Amino acid sequence: MTVSSRILRRNPKGIKGIEFYDWPDESFEDMDSTLAVQQLIQQSIKRDPSNIDEILKPPEGQDEGTWKYEHLRQFCMDLNKLAVKLQTECLPSACVQMTATEQWIFLCAAHKTPKECPAIDYTRHTLDGASCLLNNTKYFPSRVTMKESSVSKLGSVCRRVYRIFGHAYFHHRSIFDEFENSSHLCKRFTIFVTKYNLMSKEHLIVPILKPESETATATEESEA
Amino acid sequence: MAQPECELDFVYADCDTHANEIAELYSYTESCEFELNKTSFEDLCDEWNVKKSWSSMDSNEKNWFVERLCETVELGKKELRFKGLQALLYLAQGVFNECWSIEEQQSYSKENVFRIYEKGLFPTLIQLLMMEVETSLNSPDARRPPSNKNDSTDLRIILNIIYTIVEVFNSINDQATNEEKKLQEQFKEELTQPISTTNELLALTLFQMTTKFCNGSAPHFPIKKILLLLWKTILITLGGSEELKNLKNYYRSRVGLPPAPDDTLEITRTMRAASPPVAASETFDVQLRKIKLNKRRMISKQESLMADDMMNDMEETGETNGEVEQAAEASESSEVERTEEMNDKNSEEKVDIGYVPASPRPSTPVNKADEDAEADCEVQSISKGLPWMPKVRHKDIDAFLEQARIKFIGFNIPQNRTTIAGLPDPILEGLRTLQKHLYISLSELQIQREEEMAKYPLTLEELDTKPLSSPAESLYENMLPSLPQYMIALLKILLAAAPTSKAKTESVNIMCEVLPENMPMTVVQSMKFGTDINRHKEIIIKAVSAILILLLKHFKINNIYQFENVSQQLMFANCIPLILKFFNQNIFQYIISRNNIALIDFPACVIGVQPEITAELLEMSVKEQPYPWRNIFSCINMVRILNKLTKWKMSRIMMLVVFKSAPILKRALRVRHAMFQLYVLKLLKMQAKYLGRQWRKSNMKTLSAIYQMVRHRLTDDWAFGNDMETRPWDFQGEEFSLQANISRFHCRRYNTSQSLPGIPSHLPNQQTGNHSINSMNGHNSCNNPLNDNYSYAAQMDIFKPVDNNYASVLSKQFQLTEEFKNNYELWLQREVFQFNIDWDLLLEQTNTSNM
Incomplete structure (x- = not known):
């Protein structure tokens, strides 16, 4: 007989797809696990993916480094869904280089020597590389504290991962819009990196935040 | 030829001052490229609408700028990428256009390097270096002989940035702030591990670049920068002289040995250089001059009688000889003034080297009870006169005992150091x-343990597991597969850079960059x-000699056989005649050639x-x-390397x-420098x-200088012509048995097969820390036919x-013998039909794992 205060976060056998993850919310203080932060984030997202401020608000006394790290993990996991959708359209023959706008063509840094991978390969390699790095116990040995030396790695991961958004926006607009409407991922990512100063705004080329001045920012960037 | 008049003012250290090291990174022909870096930086500033100058930006703005550069260097288009790299180099070079003084430039450079490192750019830079290397190797004109420095521009830009970063971190000393020291620790740790992007040590990558350069596949590489970077990487990851000393004493304490009694660098700092041996013609002049002065006449007479009496009155001979030299030179150095003052005081006891004259030979103690106490005093007083404590090896004691026993008793008891019955008192004294001066070196214990481990492979483990986790160990392990090639490459470059070599005949062209x-065209040009050109060669020699001496010293304290392997590879590659x-x-x-133009540094x-x-x-x-500092540094390193290669090895001494x-x-x-002379005298002593x-x-003068400056080994008859048998037939055997020992060590620790050096070993699991376990896993592919006695256990498939x-x-x-085939019925009757075997029980048992 289960005690009512204990919440079982499991998808039992035979459950339907739409009923996945359908367990009640738990307050952060009650969570008793090393993965509490991840649970909290996923919970907030599930409750309302568009309430970005709520998702990004850290609980009291939360270590900022770990908070950023957990969010970045979550972003990489969520981006997989976009990558899967992109696969249908973003073929290596169509998008030969990883590019957003004209001048922003990027090298894929996930190899020993950086290569000019086609866009879909860039996406896959970067997401793989990011998860390898974030799971690497040498740099991130714990889920509750952060090594100071590893904080700089978060910035470079953010920059490389952001380019996926850029490419999707400028070259696969329909997929991007569809995905963004349901998950609000790009907006959340943009606000996240701005809030924690992980990227400079010149590199945030997807005009997601201010739709009114969308044309203004787009022209500004194309002059750069 | 100018005769050096006074002592060279040089203090040996791990590297030159930070400013000099940075200056030596750039050759004079590169000086036109500094402007280009500045231009790229300014272009990017315009592009990004940056109105302020770098020095007027605050920290956030500077970080923002560096971050934009982070993005720029990952662009696909090469020109844009390199613009970013040039701007980055300009930052690392300290934004020199905005500086009014050299100190300002240095402080900006340091600050910017920290900023660049904190943004995580270091692994990216290594990646970009690899990319450049690969593209330049794959390009169609890789094989074409490079014509000038323009063939290596891109590589040079990246190498300049990386080297500046490493050198800034290297130069952080104890006066730095805590944050800086923390960053330095972090950087050291990063370099000691394989780089995250390439999965190999930076040192290894650079070694491989060096071999590619030497075997002709990459003649355009800027080899000087590669070698400088390799040197500094090894220096910062393994540690310099201070670290070596501490590590050695630490390892010694871990195996129960007392710390090493004297440190060469400390003692040589206080030693005075001996006067150079004067050639015969000059002695004659000197004598003529002396005859004029009354005071000196007595001494000149003494000098001519001295030749045959050296052994008896060593101290006095040395002193007066030295004094004669001083007088003859008539130089203004304060040393001579001091000795001339002393001259007036007493004419007999002149000091040449500047320390207290040796005390008179201690008399035999009479009272047995005080014997030990007096013996101690004797030891003290002897050491007051000479700079070094005498050392004795176990071998020497054994030889001494053997000799004494044969003489007085008639037979020897091998491997016994304690039985002293029947030996007379003076022998016992x-x-x-x-025994008082017995010095057990760490290597001795390591060799002993290796031999024991070969005999008892299953019960003994490493002498000390701490060195197994050191950066030196991981470097050696990674270098091992291609170690001979690396050493050959370094020596080839050294040969090409030696001042006595002709550029055209050399196999490698180091001048291209x-x-x-x-x-x-013009005279000035x-x-x-x-x-x-000369400066370029000197810097290369400096880097190679420093790399070699660092490797030899670190490997020696890590494990003697690592050291022996490296020195054997060097020896086979003809390092001795090269030096x-x-x-x-x-x-x-x-040494005194001044190939520097400070104005254009x-x-x-x-x-x-x-x-x-x-x-x-x-x-x-x-x-x-x-x-310049570098030349005497290189010379000292080279003579130290030669010492390390030849010490205690008869075959190499005969070379x-x-x-x-x-x-x-x-x-x-x-060359009148104490430390340099010390090592040269050691070679002569051998x-x-x-x-x-x-x-x-x-x-005689040389021999007396040896006596005064080199450590004395009791029972060593180096200056006599006794027992000159050299046994040349033994030399090859000596080298081969050493080789066998080395390969046995590799077999045990790294699981390599010695006969095929090209096969890389699968590196043993570092976490277990106990390498001997790996060799027990049944994958022992070690082929060691040479050393049967010690590897029989391995051969016996246990x-x-x-x-x-x-x-x-x-x-x-199974082959049946003829006899069996003829008589098998009898065998069957005897062995099979007589017994009843319960097959079910037997088969049941073999199904389980506790059989």
């Missing part, structure tokens, strides 16, 4: 003295170019108003400078004799026995598990 686009060839020139001239060439470079200005600036090194080394003694009586008679699976045992092919 000698034995006690020997220095050659300007247009060959020099040619002067500058000539200086540049001797290097010294076969006017070393003093080489970086950063002086980009800060402030640049004067017009004329020939007169060049000559003047060359004359005014002190001699020294055969190559007629004695006159070369004697000429080198002209050979003194084999050089013949005539040589010893005519080189590591393979017993095969008790009935199916496989029954399926083995």
Whole structure:
């Protein structure tokens, strides 16, 4: 007989797809696990993916480094869904280089020597590389504290991962819009990196935040 | 040939001052490229609408700028990427256009390097370096001989940035702030691990670049920068002299040995250089001059009688000889003034070297009870006169005992050091003295443990597991597969850079990165170019010699066989004649040659108003400078390397004799620097026995300098011609047995097969820390036919598990003998039908794992 205060976060056998993850919310203080932060984030997202401020608000006394790290993990996991959708359209023959706008063509840094991978390969390699790095116990040995030396790695991961958004926006607009409407991922990512100063705004080329001045920012960037 | 008049002012250290090291990174032909970096930076500033100058930006704005550069260097288009890299280099070079003084440039450079590192750019830079290397190797004109420095521009930019970063971190000393020290620790740790992007140590990557350069597949590499970077990487990850000393004493304490009694660097700092041996013709002049002065007449008479009496009155001989030298030179150095003062006081006890004269020979103690106490005092007083404590090895004690026993008792008890029955008192006193000075080196214990481990492989483990997790160990492990190639490459480059080599005949062309686009036309240009070339070669020699000595020293304390392997590889690659060839020139001239033009060194060439470079200005600036630090540093390193290669090895000492090194080394003694002379004298001491009586008679001054400066080994008869059998047939055997020991060590620790050095070993699991376990896993592919006694255990397959699976045992092919085939019925009756075997029970048992 289960005690009512204990919440079982499991998808039992035979459950339907739409009923996945359908367990009640738990307050952060009650969570008793090393993965509490991840649970909290996923919970907030599930409750309302568009309430970005709520998702990004850290609980009291939360270590900022770990908070950023957990969010970045979550972003990489969520981006997989976009990558899967992109696969249908973003073929290596169509998008030969990883590019957003004209001048922003990027090298894929996930190899020993950086290569000019086609866009879909860039996406896959970067997401793989990011998860390898974030799971690497040498740099991130714990889920509750952060090594100071590893904080700089978060910035470079953010920059490389952001380019996926850029490419999707400028070259696969329909997929991007569809995905963004349901998950609000790009907006959340943009606000996240701005809030924690992980990227400079010149590199945030997807005009997601201010739709009114969308044309203004787009022209500004194309002059750069 | 100028005769050096006073002592060279040089303090040995791990590297030159930070400013000099940075200046030596850039050759003079590169000085036109500094402006290009500045231009790229300014272009990017315009592009990104940056109105402020760098120095007026606050921290956030600077971080923002660096971050934009992070993005720029990952762009696909090469021109844009390199623009970013040039701007980055400009930042690392300290934004020199906005600096008014060199100190300002240095502080900006440091600050920017920290910023760049904190943004995580270091692994990216290594990646970009790899990319450049690969593209340049794959490009169609890789094989075409490179014509000038423009063939390596891109590589040079990236290497400059990386080197500046490493050198700034290297230069952080104890006066730095806590944050800086923390960053340095972090950086060191990052370099000690394989780089995250390439998964190999940076040092290894650079070694491989060096071999590619030497085997001709990449002649355009800027080899000087690669070697400088390799040197600094090894220095910062493994540690310098201070670290070596501490590590050695730490390892010694871990195996129960007392710390090493004296540290070479400390003692040589306080030693005074001996006067150079004067050539015969000069002695004659000296004598003529002396006859004029009354005071000196007595001494000149003494001098002529001295030749045969050296052994008896060593101290006095040395002192008065020295004094004669001093007087003859009539130089203004304060040393001479001091000795002349002392001259007035008493004419007999002159001090040459500057320390307290040796105390008189201690008398035999009479009272037995006080014997030990007095013996201690004797030890103290002897050490007061000479700079070094005498050392004794176990071998020496054994030899002494053997000799004494044979003489007094008639037979020897091998491997017994304690039975002293039947030996007379004076012998016992000698034995006690020997034991007082006994020095057990770490290597001795390591060798002993290796031998024991070969005999008892399953029960003994490593002598000390701490060195297994050191950066030196991981470097060695990674270097092992291609170690011979790396050593050969380094020596090839050293040969090409030696001053006595002709550029055309060399197999590697190291000049390519220095050659300007247009060959020099004017006189000034040619002067500058000539200086540049020489400077380039000197810096390369500095880097190679420093790399070699660091590797040898670190590997020696890590494990003796690692050291032996490296020195054997060097020896087989002809390092000994190479170093001797290097010294076969006017070393003093080489040391004081001033191939530096301070005016156009970086950063002086980009800060402030640049004067017009004329020939007169060049000559003047060359004359005014002190001699550069690097040349004497290289010479000391080379002579130290030679010492390390030849010490205690008869075969290699005979090589020294055969190559007629004695006159070369004697000429080198002209350099009046204590530390340098010490190592040269050590080499001469090793050979003194084999050089013949005539040589010893005519080189008394050298021999007395050896006595005064080199550590004395009790029972060592280096200056006598006894027992000159050299047994040349033994030399090859010596080297081969050493090789066998080394390969046995590799087999055990790294699981490599010695006969095929090209096969890389699968690196053992570092976490277990106990490498001997790995060799027990039944994958022992070690082929060691040479050293049967010690590896019989391995050969006897005791590591393979017993095969008790009935199916496989029954399926083995078995040859039946003729006799059996003829008489098998009898056998069957005897062995099979007589017994009843419960097969079910037997098969049941073999199904389980506790059989």
